[in-house]
Amino acid sequence: MRVFRIAGFSGLVPRLAKQLIAHNQAQVATNCDLTSGDLRPRNGPKAVFSPVIGNDIVSMFRMEKDGNEKWLAWDRDVDVARSPVAGNKPRRFYYTGDGEPRVSDYATATAGDGPYPSGCYVLGVTAPVTAPALTPSGGVGAIITRAYVYTFVTQWGEESKPSPASAVTSGKTDDNWAVSGMDTVPPNDGTVIAAARDTPSAGYVEVKLSSVTGLRAHEEITFVAVAGMTDLNGTFALASVNPATDKVLVRLATLQAYTGGGTWKRRAPHNTNGMTKRLYRTLTTSSATEYHYVVTIGASTTTYNDTANDEDVALGEVLPSAAWEMPPAGMKGIVILPNGIAAGFEGNEVYFSEPFKPYAWPPAYRQTYDQDIVAIGVTGTTLAGMTQGGPFTITGVEPVTMGGGMEKLGVAWPCMAKRGVASFAFGMGYPAPQGMVIIGANSDIVTKDLFTQKEWSQLNPGSFIAASADNRYYAGYTIDDSSLMFVIDKAESASFIRINQRITAIWTDPATGKLYVAADRKIHEWEGDAGTKLSYEWKSKKFITSPPLNYGAAKIDADFAMTEAESAAAQAANDAALGANQALVNAGMMNDGVADSCVGEYEIGGDAMEHVPPLIIDSLQFQLWANGVLKFTRQVENSRAFRLPAGYKTDNVEVVLSGNVKVTGVILAETMEGLKQA
Numbered sequence: 001m002r003v004f005r006i007a008g009f010s011g012l013v014p015r016l017a018k019q020l021i022a023h024n025q026a027q028v029a030t031n032c033d034l035t036s037g038d039l040r041p042r043n044g045p046k047a048v049f050s051p052v053i054g055n056d057i058v059s060m061f062r063m064e065k066d067g068n069e070k071w072l073a074w075d076r077d078v079d080v081a082r083s084p085v086a087g088n089k090p091r092r093f094y095y096t097g098d099g100e101p102r103v104s105d106y107a108t109a110t111a112g113d114g115p116y117p118s119g120c121y122v123l124g125v126t127a128p129v130t131a132p133a134l135t136p137s138g139g140v141g142a143i144i145t146r147a148y149v150y151t152f153v154t155q156w157g158e159e160s161k162p163s164p165a166s167a168v169t170s171g172k173t174d175d176n177w178a179v180s181g182m183d184t185v186p187p188n189d190g191t192v193i194a195a196a197r198d199t200p201s202a203g204y205v206e207v208k209l210s211s212v213t214g215l216r217a218h219e220e221i222t223f224v225a226v227a228g229m230t231d232l233n234g235t236f237a238l239a240s241v242n243p244a245t246d247k248v249l250v251r252l253a254t255l256q257a258y259t260g261g262g263t264w265k266r267r268a269p270h271n272t273n274g275m276t277k278r279l280y281r282t283l284t285t286s287s288a289t290e291y292h293y294v295v296t297i298g299a300s301t302t303t304y305n306d307t308a309n310d311e312d313v314a315l316g317e318v319l320p321s322a323a324w325e326m327p328p329a330g331m332k333g334i335v336i337l338p339n340g341i342a343a344g345f346e347g348n349e350v351y352f353s354e355p356f357k358p359y360a361w362p363p364a365y366r367q368t369y370d371q372d373i374v375a376i377g378v379t380g381t382t383l384a385g386m387t388q389g390g391p392f393t394i395t396g397v398e399p400v401t402m403g404g405g406m407e408k409l410g411v412a413w414p415c416m417a418k419r420g421v422a423s424f425a426f427g428m429g430y431p432a433p434q435g436m437v438i439i440g441a442n443s444d445i446v447t448k449d450l451f452t453q454k455e456w457s458q459l460n461p462g463s464f465i466a467a468s469a470d471n472r473y474y475a476g477y478t479i480d481d482s483s484l485m486f487v488i489d490k491a492e493s494a495s496f497i498r499i500n501q502r503i504t505a506i507w508t509d510p511a512t513g514k515l516y517v518a519a520d521r522k523i524h525e526w527e528g529d530a531g532t533k534l535s536y537e538w539k540s541k542k543f544i545t546s547p548p549l550n551y552g553a554a555k556i557d558a559d560f561a562m563t564e565a566e567s568a569a570a571q572a573a574n575d576a577a578l579g580a581n582q583a584l585v586n587a588g589m590m591n592d593g594v595a596d597s598c599v600g601e602y603e604i605g606g607d608a609m610e611h612v613p614p615l616i617i618d619s620l621q622f623q624l625w626a627n628g629v630l631k632f633t634r635q636v637e638n639s640r641a642f643r644l645p646a647g648y649k650t651d652n653v654e655v656v657l658s659g660n661v662k663v664t665g666v667i668l669a670e671t672m673e674g675l676k677q678a
Helices: 399-405 453-457 564-587 672-677
Strands: 003-007 026-030 043-049 059-065 068-074 079-082 093-097 099-104 133-137 143-146 148-153 169-172 176-180 189-197 204-209 220-224 234-242 247-251 263-266 276-282 291-298 304-306 332-336 342-346 349-352 373-379 382-387 392-395 406-408 422-424 427-432 435-440 465-469 472-479 482-488 497-499 505-508 515-519 522-533 536-540 543-549 553-559 620-626 629-635 650-659 662-669
Touching: 003 672, 043 068, 043 515, 059 079, 059 093, 059 505, 059 515, 093 332, 133 169, 143 276, 148 176, 148 291, 276 304, 291 304, 332 373, 342 373, 349 373, 373 422, 373 427, 382 427, 382 435, 392 399, 399 406, 422 465, 422 472, 427 465, 435 453, 465 505, 472 505, 553 620, 553 672, 620 662, 650 662, 662 672
Parallel strands: 026 497, 079 332
Antiparallel strands: 003 662, 026 536, 043 522, 059 068, 079 093, 093 099, 133 176, 143 169, 148 276, 176 304, 189 204, 189 263, 204 247, 220 234, 220 263, 234 247, 276 291, 332 342, 342 349, 373 382, 382 392, 392 406, 422 427, 427 435, 465 472, 472 482, 482 497, 505 515, 515 522, 536 650, 543 650, 553 662, 620 629, 620 650
């Protein structure tokens, strides 16, 4: 008596033929939760926020302070890193990808009604550009020489690189040393003086500003009220900045001519609120290049009379920021290592900050690679670099010694998608042409037992957007304008599962471990709605028998009962959807009219109304396929055995289960009596 049982459900192994996979593996596994060995439906996503950014959400970040939650969202590829500074009560964070590198905190980023972030500052502190002048007078003591520099310091205690040094000046020990000509705070806005199109070449506009102090190429500024050349009114990334002429260059093809007026404003302003200046000077008894702290003065103060003696100044701090620069304006991919060092990249260079000072990036800490970098990530105390060629790792405790910690892995595993990179406890995962690569203690192509390279390429890995949660790799991908998701879990014997969900962004909150996705311009907690179950489909291997036979009976072990918690969650989800839809109806915001501005955003006949989830979870369909032909379909309502059709014999069968109830096993036998023996 021939009998077979399916239990311990697992996922797909696409590289194997459908008759060669294990008894519990699948040809199709969609919307399944197989982590327990049972076949279960996944919970639906739970909408948590609807940011108004006008386009699809590409990046997101959750902020929380004193029990209040706010969501930041961008339509650009943005990387966010929380501040490593101890006692980060303001919830400061740093981000790249939205123009120049930026910094913000909870209060600044979430001010007003949104969209968020509503405010930020440029990351780093621009240095003063004018050397101070010295005029010593009034003393009678011995002749000495001195030089002075000064720095800007933000309200957050971030210090700039020093100004150019004053001329080395001789005076008397007891002179009044008048320091003058110091810069005030760098401007965050100003006026437009002139503009010329197709200068210095076609497709560019050269704009003369009231000042370019503190502006750099790749930073973004917004022009307003420009007359004549109205095409210039908007936000532009600066192609170049010329401090000698106060001119900037922007990419703009226009036939218009400037006639007058206009203002400019930084998108990410300098943090000048409460800014101060620190004054430093050399000592007769120390190196001519060693500057000691003298005094802190207001940022708007341009003069100071120094009468302190060398003995008192010698007790002051030695200038710490002599080599500190702002991060390059084109830097992206910011991450924070466990030792408080921030890292980013641009082109083939990796940048490192001073430990616990993400605003200070000495050029001496930079490292170069022989391939352009696509993404970087942190695994343990190691920085992993994914490139257009082979990957590398950098390990070290201090940024100054990390150059000796670079290791080229010597394998051609190029990264195909920056947004497809995800961090695991055991390494960094990313899509390469050969499969999913893990860079870590045991770097390898971890999907080689699941996919051939051809099958992997059919997933279009260059389109991956991914994150890790519970050490599983969740990725969205696009094929022929159709978007899906999949999950890979190397802890399972076969763990490739597809999910019918189009997403535009995915992110795991490091504070909670929860996974979030963006879809339809809303942010959802992944599987957060316990009251909504996605309908799954699971198709078994092709079971081969010899000789041909007729399976005449089947039994499915399933749990059709809902727990109190599941019933309550289903009722809550149903009520919430009905309430949300009624609110749309009351507000006339269904967006279901042919002439509505939202036409084209929904399928034909669709609208903004939410799907109303059912109150019961009781759907289970069984299908039996023989020789590739559907032989039998049954809607199963309980775990009692049922008969299968007679009148044929076959040497191969496949089973398909679809629905939303938990299934623990399937048994097929030639007869009802045979089921009892299974």
